[in-house]
Amino acid sequence: MNLSRIAIFASGSGSNAENIINYSLSNRDSGLEVAMIVCNRPDAGVIDRARRLGVPVKVMTRAEINDPDVMLATLSDARVDAIALAGFLLMIPDFLLERYPGRIINIHPSLLPKYGGKGMYGRHIHRAVVEAGDTETGITIHHVSSEYDGGSIIFQAAIPVAPGSTPDSVETAIHALERAHYPRILADTLKSDLSNSYILFRYDKQK
Numbered sequence: 339m340n341l342s343r344i345a346i347f348a349s350g351s352g353s354n355a356e357n358i359i360n361y362s363l364s365n366r367d368s369g370l371e372v373a374m375i376v377c378n379r380p381d382a383g384v385i386d387r388a389r390r391l392g393v394p395v396k397v398m399t400r401a402e403i404n405d406p407d408v409m410l411a412t413l414s415d416a417r418v419d420a421i422a423l424a425g426f427l428l429m430i431p432d433f434l435l436e437r438y439p440g441r442i443i444n445i446h447p448s449l450l451p452k453y454g455g456k457g458m459y460g461r462h463i464h465r466a467v468v469e470a471g472d473t474e475t476g477i478t479i480h481h482v483s484s485e486y487d488g489g490s491i492i493f494q495a496a497i498p499v500a501p502g503s504t505p506d507s508v509e510t511a512i513h514a515l516e517r518a519h520y521p522r523i524l525a526d527t528l529k530s531d532l533s534n535s536y537i538l539f540r541y542d543k544q545k
């Protein structure tokens with residue numbers, strides 16, 4: 339079996355990180371093993387979640403993350419061979435893109451290219467979707483490139499925005515979609531079953 343040892347980079351609550359860890363633990367044949375969490379915020383919820391699940395967490399400053407000597411040594415000490423971003427809000431430095439070509443994957447809570455780019459993350463996106471009166475939203479799983487939210491798309495899933503939706507209700511629906519798809523798409527992409535494919539799922543109803 340082709341095993342990927344991943345570092346999950348996260349800045350927030352960590353529900354996606356937790357889903358990926360649980361998926362890897364209960365699907366041993368997925369080829370996914372979570373080696374560590376890298377977090378840039380000492381107060382982030384992801385830290386407690388990871389500790390509870392027994393996954394090592396490294397809290398690093400932006401300067402450390404952007405320092406090739408520190409960052410590459412941290413990842414190689416943990417024998418990391420791929421990176422999953424899960425609500426990580428800093429730009430990925432070029433030296434990481436060079437060190438892990440095609441092996442850094444992100445999830446974004448909109449149907450890119452809509453609502454992508456700097457400042458577009460989490461709740462800000464769901465508020466913009468509701469304010470714009472959009473009838474559809476979704477998630478995008480994509481390769482990370484040097485352009486913000488600009489790497490090639492691996493997978494999208496779309497759901498309708500129900501009339502009367504609020505940013506909170508959209509966020510809940512998006513988290514359910516993320517939970518349903520991110521861990522498996524991540525695992526399959528890293529096994530390279532999906533490296534050149536593009537998949538779009540369109541739901542008629544919110545999950």
Ligand code: GAR
Pocket residue numbers: 348349350351352353354355424425426445446447458459460512513516
């Ligand atoms: C998730 O919805 C993720 O897609 C989004 O942040 C949330 C993090 O939640 N990521 C971005 O907006 C990246 N631009 P979590 O901390 O509970 O996983």
